[in-house]
Amino acid sequence: MQNANTINTGSSDITLVIGGTGKTGRRVVQGLRALGRAPRAASRSTHPTFDWNDQRTWPAALEGVKAAYISYSPDLAIPGAQESIRALVEQAVQAGVERLVLLSGRGEEEAQRCERIVQASGVAWTIVRASWFDQNFSEGEFLGMVLDGTIAVPAGDIPEPFVDVNDIADVAVAALTQAGHEHQIYEVTGPRLLTFAQAAREISAAVGREVRFEPIPREVFAKGIVDSGAPQEFAWLLNYLFETVLDGRNASLGDGVQRALGREPTDFAEFARRIGARGLWNPANGEVAA
Numbered sequence: 247m248q249n250a251n252t253i254n255t256g257s258s259d260i261t262l263v264i265g266g267t268g269k270t271g272r273r274v275v276q277g278l279r280a281l282g283r284a285p286r287a288a289s290r291s292t293h294p295t296f297d298w299n300d301q302r303t304w305p306a307a308l309e310g311v312k313a314a315y316i317s318y319s320p321d322l323a324i325p326g327a328q329e330s331i332r333a334l335v336e337q338a339v340q341a342g343v344e345r346l347v348l349l350s351g352r353g354e355e356e357a358q359r360c361e362r363i364v365q366a367s368g369v370a371w372t373i374v375r376a377s378w379f380d381q382n383f384s385e386g387e388f389l390g391m392v393l394d395g396t397i398a399v400p401a402g403d404i405p406e407p408f409v410d411v412n413d414i415a416d417v418a419v420a421a422l423t424q425a426g427h428e429h430q431i432y433e434v435t436g437p438r439l440l441t442f443a444q445a446a447r448e449i450s451a452a453v454g455r456e457v458r459f460e461p462i463p464r465e466v467f468a469k470g471i472v473d474s475g476a477p478q479e480f481a482w483l484l485n486y487l488f489e490t491v492l493d494g495r496n497a498s499l500g501d502g503v504q505r506a507l508g509r510e511p512t513d514f515a516e517f518a519r520r521i522g523a524r525g526l527w528n529p530a531n532g533e534v535a536a
Contacts, residue, residue, distance in 0.1 A: 260310045261285045261422055262343075264296055264334075265317030269381050270349055273415035274315050274422075281423060286311065298330055304337050313345035313422050314338055316364070321483050322350060322357035331360040335367050345370045345428075347421045349414070352377050352433060353495040361431070370428040372421035374414060377435040377496060378487075380517040381411045383449060384526055387484065392449060392457055393529045400464040400488045401442045405497050407435035408445065410512035417506040433500030437511050448515050452522030464489060 261278055265271035266287025278285040286307065288296035294306035298319065308314075316334070318327055331348075338346065348364045351357045352375050364371045382388050383397075391397045414434055421427040440448070446459040467488065471481040503511035521527060 259284065259312040262307060262311040262314040263287050263317075264307075264315060265289060265319055265349075267291060268317055268319065269379060269385055269411050270414050270418065271315065271317050273412060274418050277415055277419035278422065281419070283423065301333060301337075304334065305341070308338055308341040308343065311338070311341065311343050313347070314343050315347045315349070315418050315422060317349045318360070320480055321354075321487075322360045323354045323486055324356075324479050324483055327356065328359050328363070332363050335363055339367055339369060343369065345372075345422065347372045347374060347418050349418070350375045351491070352435075352500070353491045365429075372418075372427045372429075373431040374417050374421065374502070375431060375433045375500070376414050377407045377409045377433075377500070379411050379414075380408050380436070380512075380514055383445070384517075384521045389526075392453075392527050395455070395457055396460050397442060397446050397457065398460040398462050398467075399442060400462055400467045401459075401492055402461055403441050403443075404492055404494050405439035405441045405444075406492065407437075407439050407496070407499050408514050409434050409436045409503075410514075410517050413503050413507075413511050417503060420506050427506060430506070432502030432506050434502035434506075435500040435511065437499065437513050439497060439499070440514055445514060448518045449522070449527065452515075452518035453527040454522070457527075 261283055263271050263274050263285050266275050266285070267289045271287065275285045275287045288294065288307045290297050295303045296307040297303045318331065335346065346364050346367060346369060348361060348371070350361050350373050361373050364373065379386065383392055388397055417432055417434055443459040446457050450457045464485070468485050471484055503509065
């Protein structure tokens with residue numbers, strides 16, 4: 247049954263999900279399909295193709311679209327993101343898009359500059375400003391460390407309210423399909439603060455083996471990223487996040503999940519139990535789980 251505040255759309259109206267194969271995007275696509283909507287997942291591997299570095303791919307992706315979820319890869323903080331967001335928003339509005347939902351990051355002034363571009367678009371907008379993802383430990387940068395048994399990052403005792411990506415997607419789907427989310431900034435976090443050491447203990451309890459946290463110097467971490475062959479912008483981003491964002495500025499809880507969905511956010515322990523039960527953190531497996 248549809249929510250009483252569901253936005254009425256025509257059968258041919260399309261919701262564009264930029265980054266539709268990524269952590270949040272593919273879940274947004276799944277959520278929209280569950281509601282009987284017509285999502286268009288867009289990335290460099292889809293048809294039509296969407297490439298942030300090639301504006302010639304944008305018009306086909308925007309054709310017939312009434313609402314769009316915008317997830318910028320790898321992060322709104324990287325140099326050049328602001329110019330890309332401005333160009334996309336201009337094209338989207340010209341193409342007839344009436345609703346924009348932007349995935350943003352907490353504590354990132356660069357990301358908030360991009361937010362202001364969306365807010366000035368003249369169409370309905372919602373900002374989903376997220377903390378660090380739980381799924382970084384199961385689908386992203388820290389999975390290999392968990393499998394190896396040591397999460398070695400340049401983080402101390404500064405806590406972070408890690409958020410489940412499924413909660414982010416639920417908020418985004420609500421903003422794309424329901425009235426009442428216009429002109430809202432939702433700061434989405436988990437329900438409690440955790441240091442990396444505490445997160446490692448939660449993972450250990452869920453997987454039944456020790457996964458420890460080892461703080462390392464930032465220069466050692468930075469060198470390790472470069473030596474791994476990671477793309478330059480990705481290496482820059484990880485260093486930025488640990489040097490700048492994880493400085494205590496985000497050591498507080500947001501109420502975005504509660505305000506948008508009327509429920510509590512998923513606890514990290516619940517996330518860890520879910521992933522642990524699926525065997526993802528068993529070194530012999532290493533497959534992606536939701």
